[in-house]
Amino acid sequence: MNNHDDNQKNTILNDAEKNLLMDHNYDGIEEFDYPLPSWWLWTFIAGGFFAVFYIYLYNFAGAPSLAQEYQKELAKVEAKREEQRKLTGNFDAAAYKVWNERPESVQQAALVYEENCLSCHEEKGKGDIGPNLTDSHWLNLKRVTAGDIYGFILVGNEDNGMPAWADELSKEELFAAVKYVLSVHNTNAPDGKEPQGVEIK
Template identity: 30%
Template sequence: MVAPKGGGNAWVWGLTSMILFMIFLMINVFIRLKKLDESEPEKRLTFKEWWATIDAKFFTKAIPLEKEEEFILDHEYDGIRELDNSLPPWWKYGFYATIVVAFFYLLRFHVWKTGPNPEQEYNTEMRIAAAEIEAYRKSSNDMVDEKTVTMSDAAGIAAGKQIFNKQCFVCHGMNGEGGVGPNLTDDYWLHGGSINDVFKTLKYGVSDKGMPAWEKAFSPSEIKNIASYVKSLKGTKPANAKSPQGELFAENELAKVQVDTATKK
């Protein structure tokens, strides 16, 4: 059994209370058995009789079969009559124990406030989970897609350049000046100019324009690096650059729109 994060102390308190209750119950049983033996010293009980005595007094406390007719209630339903039997002592003692535990719970969490309540535990676990997810994402570059991609660092851009020079220069030129494919160094884009758009174009391709999909050839982290290198080519003005194609993409205007939208939300 594993205690939930943030609630370990509550488990210790509850477990301690239950252990103390069980010890009290066992002491009570032994005291009563000792008194029973002292009252009938001449009679020695067999194990079966001894257990039956304990069971009748402390566990079931059921009415003997031969006396059940005296305790059957008058009402009847569908031929079934109710026996006015006692609740098992263990059940009653357990119920009393829950009252004791509830009393300490009330004091600790709502009066003394020495422990986190369920809402505080939930918020703590959510913060821990968010931190663990963020740490995992940082350690695993392949946990990225067109919605979560961000610019790579300098090392990632350098790695993206190596892949670009091996696979992409045929259509886009060695410096991104364009050829069969569009110029990648100006402000005009056929399929969007954000890092997310470039990642998506690289990943899924554009079949009607002859752009292959690279999602099976490269990992998400490699596609991220290529996209970041492509973005880094902006404004480099290589020789023999191809004329602009597509629509003008303003990076700063896009950022301003995103900020305004987030502010309104």
């Protein structure tokens, strides 16, 4: 009497199950010959197809390598940066930061504003010929950053009456104008000109 028969004494198997038993037996351990679950089988087959497709695509069909994809993404970032540089007229953020931290920058900002901008933008930027600079609405900006304000002041909008300051003011004077605009931004002068343009939060 071998192990197999031994086992069967203790295990109650119906006829169908007996037919499914495979004819090997390892130390009394036997197994049924059930088919694989179909979800498993099809996932496995699909995996095989995917592998063939993948190897073909990346080794023979010229799909871009990781390095090439990286370069492509980098080029996109560079294009975006270039676009931004145009918007900000090559605003030197580091130089602005250093200048902005100097105590005399506050006075310089007020002076540059008074001499060049007050005539149109009025006391504390409340607006007159030029728009109110103390609200959160803008005609010409997409983002309220030092760089974007700098870029706009450089070129202005001469058709609508805002001069270009690129040739009139030095770099520091432009910084001063930016600082002044930022300092009155969102102060909402009570007697300010009505909001114009799009609100930027």
